[in-house]
Amino acid sequence: MKIAIDAMGGDFAPDAIVEGVAMAAKSGLPEGVTLVLIGNQPVIEALLAKYETPANSPITVFHADEVIGMGEHPTKALSQKPNSSIGIGFKLLKEKQVQAFCSAGNTGAMHVGALFSVKAIEGVMRPCIAGFVPQLAGGYAVMLDIGANADCKPEVLAQFGELGSIYAQYTFQLDSPRVALMNIGEEEQKGSLVAQAAHQLLKENRRINFIGNIEGKDMFTNKADVIVTDGFTGNALFKLGESFYNVARTRDIQDDFIAKTNYESVGGSPIVGVNGNVIIAHGISSALAIKNMINLAIRQVESDAYTKIAQALS
């Protein structure tokens, strides 16, 4: 299993990225896993030495000449910089030279890059980004979309429920994930026009265990395994949830559950609905976040969720 990591993407790249990879290697990787760092090879190798990466670590470096900056226009940058670390990452993923590609770089470029290279799974209307929301009683709920699609038609929203259900089934080994629609009240007729219409579509979908609406107050309380939302609402909610950790730190509070709301804890958010394992990390990703994202990538490759989604929709 080869996990590719963009060494050049992110506010603290390449240092934090390489440090995170070194941390992952030192903490021990499963048998057969190799980490492929993509970017400026001499710089990366110097950093691997700086972070005292053990000599026998399963790490390789794939050189990339160019870098897509955080503020660059995604589509333009990808077409003009095919030899960027992101461009090369997707090339390797598409050619199945690696089984996952992760980056803390330009999110738009990661999303567009996935759509152009491994492409949307046939039948998926809009691939989306899934966030892991820690639950008080343990485990995580998958919330999607948390930012790729700000405006969603009802059928797209409803499909997120199905994609999320399959993802949760194979990632968390849940027989019948409870799927809920983020809304502003319990009743069916509550909410925006899109939410009301999506509610009906979700209700009619016999392939999922739709349990009805969920409100903001229950994002952490184990009411659902899959939380369906448009990318605008999802992004705002997810970021507010992550801020809980920052609030606690500002107040000198240390707590195991609140620590899970720290973005570093999971480390990344997968793109769901494309023919490959693609994981996006926050631009501000620290080494710890990168290390945890690598673990997430490994689990995602093992679960093979995207293949299951493709089978379900075929």
Next chain:
Amino acid sequence: MKIAIDAMGGDFAPDAIVEGVAMAAKSGLPEGVTLVLIGNQPVIEALLAKYETPANSPITVFHADEVIGMGEHPTKALSQKPNSSIGIGFKLLKEKQVQAFCSAGNTGAMHVGALFSVKAIEGVMRPCIAGFVPQLAGGYAVMLDIGANADCKPEVLAQFGELGSIYAQYTFQLDSPRVALMNIGEEEQKGSLVAQAAHQLLKENRRINFIGNIEGKDMFTNKADVIVTDGFTGNALFKLGESFYNVARTRDIQDDFIAKTNYESVGGSPIVGVNGNVIIAHGISSALAIKNMINLAIRQVESDAYTKIAQALS
């Protein structure tokens, strides 16, 4: 100053409501303030005695025969039950027999009742509900809309910014409240189509101090005094924010800031943009929430914010 309170609205009414009024009276009310409890007079009077309300408390009772239930259709209920506690509350408000009307009852009936009785201020496209969001460095931001309008046109959203700015100016004595648009990134072109369009309208409005976009992660961090959002996103965010208190309690954490996220702490949310002081409280309102809502109502009457809004728009 007369503050009317619906004694019959809410999951724990009339007990919790009357207890809250008794608490407010015992803790001392400003000179000249009278609390008018509306509902079943004998029941209310018995409860006032039960909660050991001092004999000389400035509390009167106005009898109401009927009650609008929490699940009733707002418009139908209001037209069929003019002698409900909510119907009578708005009648008293419209006739200026009271200066504010508060209820933990049927939110839809409260909103529709306000629109029918005291009506929207001339020029206000859509009255909305404002939530107080505690800020880490102290004070509160006003977030609106937190639930009345799930779907908003860009011009409605932009107007929330102006209404909120005036409201904050006179409620918090801020010369130039910072107005921000809840969005999914800093850049102007980010977000849903409605958010992008609203951003431009807010930018062009010389009457407000528009500081740009704000993300979910900054809801508590003193980035803005007024947070503009559609009612769907606002409701989800506001309820998630309130849940921080519940999460902390579940984890046995006590903290002064997190305690402010407890819905009881402020006690209510005003309807902004109608010709009168109307405050809505959570259905689950406890006595403490009611007590604090009364204080909020008093401050709102003193600030006379709605008159200022009417002047600004005329």
